[in-house]
Amino acid sequence: MTKQNLFTFLFLFFILRTVGGFEYQDDELESEESLLKLYDRWRSHYHAPFNVTTQGVDRYEVFRSNANYIMKINKMKLPYKLKLNHFANLTQIEVVDMYSGISAEEETTTIIENTDVDPPDSMDWRERGAVTDVKNQKKCNSCWAFATVATVEGLNFITTKRLLSLSEQQLLDCSSEDNNCKGGTRGVAFQFIAEKGITTETLYPYKEIKGDCLKNIEASVTIDGYSWVAQNNERALQIAVAQQPVTVSIDSNSPVFTSYSGGIITNGCGTKLSHSMAAIGYGTEANGRKFWILKNSYGSDWGEGGYVRIERGISDTRGRCGIAMQPIYPTSIKNIVRANTYEI
Numbered sequence: 159m160t161k162q163n164l165f166t167f168l169f170l171f172f173i174l175r176t177v178g179g180f181e182y183q184d185d186e187l188e189s190e191e192s193l194l195k196l197y198d199r200w201r202s203h204y205h206a207p208f209n210v211t212t213q214g215v216d217r218y219e220v221f222r223s224n225a226n227y228i229m230k231i232n233k234m235k236l237p238y239k240l241k242l243n244h245f246a247n248l249t250q251i252e253v254v255d256m257y258s259g260i261s262a263e264e265e266t267t268t269i270i271e272n273t274d275v276d277p278p279d280s281m282d283w284r285e286r287g288a289v290t291d292v293k294n295q296k297k298c299n300s301c302w303a304f305a306t307v308a309t310v311e312g313l314n315f316i317t318t319k320r321l322l323s324l325s326e327q328q329l330l331d332c333s334s335e336d337n338n339c340k341g342g343t344r345g346v347a348f349q350f351i352a353e354k355g356i357t358t359e360t361l362y363p364y365k366e367i368k369g370d371c372l373k374n375i376e377a378s379v380t381i382d383g384y385s386w387v388a389q390n391n392e393r394a395l396q397i398a399v400a401q402q403p404v405t406v407s408i409d410s411n412s413p414v415f416t417s418y419s420g421g422i423i424t425n426g427c428g429t430k431l432s433h434s435m436a437a438i439g440y441g442t443e444a445n446g447r448k449f450w451i452l453k454n455s456y457g458s459d460w461g462e463g464g465y466v467r468i469e470r471g472i473s474d475t476r477g478r479c480g481i482a483m484q485p486i487y488p489t490s491i492k493n494i495v496r497a498n499t500y501e502i
């Protein structure tokens with residue numbers, strides 16, 4: 159190996175190790191030949207089945223159609239980019255069927271936020287240490303549990319200054335009425351935590367499938383209850399997120415969301431809510447474009463290290479992808495004063 163090659167090797171090795179996802183060059187999507195090779199490489203990277211057809215669908219055709227879409231979008235100079243990720247062999251319908259998971263949320267009291275207060279221009283709860291590492295719901299419609307837990311982890315940190323990773327599996331086993339990773343509601347999950355408390359990820363780890371509810375596990379965190387943010391009001395949502403991480407639901411049934419790799423999503427999604435996440439911050443780019451920062455549960459290979467930014471402050475009051483339609487957050491006795499101060 160020449161010095162130059164060694165350098166290139168070390169450089170690539172370092173980059174690949176840091177990024178961890180599937181790496182490829184844009185021009186590999188351009189020809190049929192290189193795309194076939196890329197498909198083989200993709201398959202071995204993600205340990206996907208070698209079968210041409212799975213579940214009656216030609217997987218290379220799906221991969222090719224996803225690759226073409228990604229190439230088309232990335233050439234459009236939009237404020238976001240897409241990439242081939244672990245969903246590249248799946249159709250959009252399959253992704254939404256298997257990797258989201260919200261049921262209709264029963265509306266309870268809506269708190270009318272005091273929208274006179276002036277929230278800070280930006281907030282990022284990661285910088286304040288209130289956000290645990292990105293998790294992965296895997297092939298299970300348990301987004302509701304991940305979104306709920308992320309906001310309880312945040313609230314617990316804000317009230318106790320202790321960051322604890324909490325158990326989604328406990329919610330999946332004990333709070334969901336469904337039998338098999340088929341979705342749930344954040345409201346029911348918050349109610350469960352208010353009544354029974356929630357334990358840690360370590361004591362009750364994620365299994366990616368619903369199991370029997372383990373009793374007699376000591377709760378580490380409890381909350382008082384939960385509350386809705388005023389609906390269809392991005393300013394109310396901003397005020398709420400300035401105080402603590404808040405769960406939101408969005409319309410994830412979009413190839414833009416599925417293949418999202420970075421930037422700010424400004425189009426390509428509707429308002430038919432299908433997926434919950436935790437809004438953990440917001441901000442504004444130098445060019446004036448405003449965004450929300452959401453913690454997703456698709457692992458850290460997806461999006462911006464597992465996070466997604468979605469456009470904020472649009473004329474449609476439902477917000478981009480319906481983000482302002484159903485925001486819910488946990489409340490705590492210790493946190494009952496929703497003061498107009500944002501320092502913790």
Ligand SMILES: *[C@@H]1O[C@H](CO)[C@@H](O)[C@H](O)[C@H]1NC(C)=O
Nearest residue numbers: 204205206207212217244247
């Ligand atoms: C799609 O690829 C994943 C790996 O990313 C694999 O686990 C899964 O079985 C594949 N699904 C189908 C339907 O081929």
Ligand SMILES: *[C@@H]1O[C@H](CO)[C@@H](O)[C@H](O)[C@H]1NC(C)=O
Nearest residue numbers: 207208209210211212213214
């Ligand atoms: C792949 O093919 C093998 C052998 O034909 C079959 O047993 C297996 O079920 C197939 N796997 C999938 C995911 O379709």
